[in-house]
Amino acid sequence: MVKKRxxxxxxxxxxxxxxxxxxxxxxxxxxxRIRKVLNIVLGNNLLLLQGMLLPEEETRLIGDAMAMIGxxxxxxxxxxxxVAGNNNDGFFSKMRKGLANAxxxxxxxxxxxxxxxxxxxxxxxxxxxxELLLNK
Amino acid sequence: xxxKIFRNFFKRVFTGIFRxxxxxxxxxxxxxxxxxxxxANRICKDFTGEEIGTVSKIPHETRNVQSKKxxxxxxxxxxxxxxxxxxxxxxxxxxxxxxxxxxxKKEARKRAxxxxxxxxESIKWLDDMDLVVIVLDSTENPYNQVNITIIGNxxxxxxxxxxxxxxxxxxxxxxxKIESAFPDxxxxxxxxxxxxxxxxxxxxxxKLSKKV
Numbered sequence: 001m002v003k004k005r006x007x008x009x010x011x012x013x014x015x016x017x018x019x020x021x022x023x024x025x026x027x028x029x030x031x032x033r034i035r036k037v038l039n040i041v042l043g044n045n046l047l048l049l050q051g052m053l054l055p056e057e058e059t060r061l062i063g064d065a066m067a068m069i070g071x072x073x074x075x076x077x078x079x080x081x082x083v084a085g086n087n088n089d090g091f092f093s094k095m096r097k098g099l100a101n102a103x104x105x106x107x108x109x110x111x112x113x114x115x116x117x118x119x120x121x122x123x124x125x126x127x128x129x130x131e132l133l134l135n136k
Numbered sequence: 137x138x139x140k141i142f143r144n145f146f147k148r149v150f151t152g153i154f155r156x157x158x159x160x161x162x163x164x165x166x167x168x169x170x171x172x173x174x175x176a177n178r179i180c181k182d183f184t185g186e187e188i189g190t191v192s193k194i195p196h197e198t199r200n201v202q203s204k205k206x207x208x209x210x211x212x213x214x215x216x217x218x219x220x221x222x223x224x225x226x227x228x229x230x231x232x233x234x235x236x237x238x239x240x241k242k243e244a245r246k247r248a249x250x251x252x253x254x255x256x257e258s259i260k261w262l263d264d265m266d267l268v269v270i271v272l273d274s275t276e277n278p279y280n281q282v283n284i285t286i287i288g289n290x291x292x293x294x295x296x297x298x299x300x301x302x303x304x305x306x307x308x309x310x311x312x313k314i315e316s317a318f319p320d321x322x323x324x325x326x327x328x329x330x331x332x333x334x335x336x337x338x339x340x341x342x343k344l345s346k347k348v
Contacts, residue, residue: 066252066253070249076229080285
């Protein structure tokens with residue numbers, strides 16, 4: 001007789017992955033963009049954002065996330081990574097990209113991954129791949 | 137955003153005119169436990185005999201911005217630097233991480249709270265820097281978004297940046313990885329703990345000071 005073994009799934013907390021096209025944040029100012037991103041992350045969602053935030057917005061996002069630790073229950077911060085194109089492009093290639101980015105309002109070939117630290121344990125990056133390690 | 141850029145522009149122009157031009161605000165930025173305070177201590181000790189802060193194996197030992205004026209002499213030239221040692225910038229802080237270092241729960245919670253405030257403070261100070269040294273742990277993966285974000289901010293603010301690969305005395309140290317992560321920058325390899333290659337560090341700082 002074959003014993004049926006129950007599969008143990010362990011604790012899996014509910015979360016969803018949201019993809020947001022850049023057109024969603026393009027008309028917003030920095031405050032609104034950060035608020036929008038944080039609202040999604042605080043709802044236990046992993047956000048895949050087309051394009052990237054401005055460097056100042058990224059730092060403000062980190063600062064605002066830090067300020068929320070201890071004030072929002074179970075919030076421990078965020079994990080953040082930007083997957084962009086090759087940085088070793090030549091001068092003309094960089095110029096062409098810069099012009100395309102200026103016209104489109106951001107590097108649309110890039111993807112920004114933002115998730116709550118309670119769900120995303122680590123985002124491991126190297127030039128060739130990106131690994132998303134989730135908490136159990 | 138436009139108002140902020142305008143304000144910063146005027147601040148830079150006016151402080152540039154009225155301030156003693158020889159004093160340069162030199163910030164030490166980077167992830168936690170990269171050796172920012174160790175490097176700042178080494179420099180301060182070499183030129184003043186005193187240290188700027190305490191170091192520890194536990195991350196987020198520096199939780200407040202600390203500064204000290206130091207006159208550095210290199211090859212006959214003297215520059216007064218306001219050394220600004222900042223808390224390590226992180227995107228997440230969990231008090232449970234400190235428990236692994238045998239820190240008591242109450243102390244760990246306090247440390248985590250102070251560390252989050254320290255990160256916010258570090259970010260606020262970015263506007264006040266003339267020159268920034270990014271201290272990276274050469275045994276760790278440099279492809280960390282925090283490093284890229286800080287450098288991106290400094291570039292946007294037109295603040296000169298020097299990237300330092302610390303802990304080169306350790307076997308796991310991998311300079312090539314840092315060089316390939318930041319191909320647009322010269323990387324200075326040092327060991328703050330043993331004072332290794334500080335000559336090259338001073339040379340690079342003095343070279344970048346001309347851009348301030």
